[in-house]
Amino acid sequence: MSSKRQIKLGAVPMGVGGPGRHNLWHDPEVPADASVSVEWFIDLAQQAEAALFDLIFIVDSQFITPDSPPHYLNRLEPLTLLSALAVTTRHIGLVGTLTTSYNEPFNVARRLASLDLISKGRAGWNVVTSGDAGTAGNYGRDEHYDYDTRYGRALEHVEVVQKLWRSYEDDALVRNRETGQFLDRSKLHALHYKGEHFSVVGPLNIQRSPQGQPVIFQAGDSHQGRDLGANVADVVFTHAPSVEKGQAFYRDIKARAERLGRNADDIIILPGAQIYIGDTDAEAREIERHYHAVDHSFEQALAEYGRSFGWHDFRQYDLDAPFPVEALEHARSSFYTAAKAATDQAVANGWTLRQAVAAGLQLRPNAFVGSAETVANEMIRWFEARALDGFNLYIGHPEQFRRFTREVVPILQERGVYRRAYEGSTLRESLGLEIPRNLR
Known part of the structure; x- marks a missing residue:
């Protein structure tokens, strides 16, 4: 060995x-x-x-x-x-x-x-x-x-x-x-x-x-x-x-x-x-951007957003109203650490629900x-x-x-x-x- x-x-x-x-x-x-x-x-x-x-x-x-x-x-x-x-x-x-x-x-x-x-x-x-x-x-x-x-x-x-x-x-x-x-x-x-x-x-x-x-x-x-x-x-x-x-x-x-x-x-x-690997660094970044764009959508992200919150359905809220912080209560027995981090980030930035979901969808270059x-x-x-x-x-x-x-x-x-x-x-x-x- x-x-x-x-x-x-x-x-x-x-x-x-x-x-x-x-x-x-x-x-x-x-x-x-x-x-x-x-x-x-x-x-x-x-x-x-x-x-x-x-x-x-x-x-x-x-x-x-x-x-x-x-x-x-x-x-x-x-x-x-x-x-x-x-x-x-x-x-x-x-x-x-x-x-x-x-x-x-x-x-x-x-x-x-x-x-x-x-x-x-x-x-x-x-x-x-x-x-x-x-x-x-x-x-x-x-x-x-x-x-x-x-x-x-x-x-x-x-x-x-x-x-x-x-x-x-x-x-x-x-x-x-x-x-x-x-x-x-x-x-x-x-x-x-x-x-x-x-x-x-x-x-x-x-x-x-x-x-x-x-x-x-x-x-x-x-x-x-x-x-x-x-x-x-x-x-x-x-x-x-x-x-x-x-x-x-x-x-x-x-x-x-x-x-x-x-x-x-x-x-x-x-x-x-x-x-992600390409023939050049630039090509690899383009491959990353392409797959990021085609592998998911806003509607799918909104539906999936509630998983950390005990699969609480966020589609019931007004997308352009302030982020519903009360939803965190649904995460108490679920993925609470991830849900609290998402909630804290939304509150700190003054985000609406739409902005919070969109932030999660943003490409963060690997x-x-x-x-x-x-x-x-x-x-x-x-x-x-x-x-x-x-x-x-x-x-x-x-x-x-x-x-x-x-x-x-x-x-x-x-x-x-x-x-x-x-x-x-x-x-x-x-x-x-x-x-x-x-x-x-």
Whole structure:
């Protein structure tokens, strides 16, 4: 395993179009059923693996409205999809989103451990707490959990899952036909756990994988979210709008981890990134402007605006009246951090609702746009400034992903900041993470 710090890369498929990309499915290179086409995902995963990506990252949610982005309206369940990718790839990590709010630890532990064994140690779990408040109604609850409950439950959930993953010691299953011994009973451990949110007897009925246990991913920018990531995550998925803000987030997560007694180097920071490549910098900026214009519209943005506010419908308001600050109350159990930021910005600028939606639609030029050389240089600049440890690349228009893998990846390799071969067979080996000790 190389001792030199190197850029990590993840691929985040947007299918037929995620938030802000409602019209992505109009691209003739994107199958109209891409989000439920296992063949499309297999092809994308194999492209990413050929370019030596660390992982493919499947985002998920379990509540929709007719105004949800196309990819959300009709998509495959993450672990079912990743099981198919596990048998059609060999090295790339397979990361799936599962909520701690509406799953039980035993079920999550078993499903992820199964994927980890099927893939021979390439599974990862993106831990989320379900920001879409409407999810409660799909699971027999009248109300969604409040912020503190969601994050308290999440921390306990992950801890219980990790305990379940330690049910078997590594050599517990003897499988000795000569002696007739299949199990060393002394090396199988029940849990008998009782906590604030969960009660689990155990043990889990599946052995550890070659990487010990799945890699834990987490995304959340609130104070509770950052604390959760610093506490349990191996990899934190975030958003970094500038080098300076990326550095601030990087330092904050590492400092929180150290206060919790963790080694800061054991946490990898991977922001999401949009990348556009042209033959020249000017052409790449024109490509960025073109896709920004065609992939969304004001009407779609207005309909989608309420997602952070618990899918509150902003179409009921006068577009040219002052921004309806009272709508923030609907975000209390949803994506409150994002909703409050949007509200505060609207108030500070004296915006009408129309202006607030339009502001969200404005093109904010991405940092990673230009010729292949320009994009590679900028990626390296952010990496060496320790604003991040790598990038989760949003995969939208297919020709842009192909250009990245064919043109940018070789430059990163030539500059010595990206691998020329996989370091091993597991996700932990790719990411440079230690196998967790099976403490008893």
